[in-house]
Amino acid sequence: MSEIVLQIDGKEVTAQEGTTILEAARSVGVAIPTLCDHEKLIPYGACRICTVEADVHGKTNLVAACLQPVENGLVVRTRTEQVDQARKIILEQMLAHAPDSEQLLELAQVYGANKDRFAKESNFCILCGLCVRYCDEVKKKNAVAFIERGAKREIVFIPDIAIRECWDCKECFPLCPTSALQAAYYLTEALMSPPVPSTPSCKGNCSK
């Protein structure tokens, strides 16, 4: 693999070919926010909060730092007006789904995002895919999955697998940036529990 020389926030950075901008930035201590990134998972580019500005072949583009590979001569800026504006809007959209997420609220302060800008659609999930991908790529269990498309897209635990695999695992819980996963899991747990009678038994005297 050859070495690539690029510039990130004015610093000259040397990285191996195939490295992403996010990895190269981290290697020199430049912090870029992420929500769907995990060291054990294949980059997914779902949340786009890692958006940065990059000059490639004379063109300036906004790119996802977690997906974009480094190139010789690439000039990257991680905090510009455009970058901050893009992150602000992304956060405002996510906060419509998960208005109480501490992680989102902390980032909202940094980028001046208004958590009430968009109408609330609180399903608590920002579709980062961390739980789904971790269960697939690391645990190889596929106990949690995405269903539906577009606005209806959500995560569900697959009861048949979850009942076997999740009780002693739960490694995906702390990965969730919105805490949605716990709620979803407990819902599944509740659905799988034997129904509890809501009234006392009539002990064979039910006709009265």
Ligand code: SF4
């Ligand atoms: S439940 Fe949490 S970890 Fe799973 S996709 Fe939604 S936000 Fe991400």
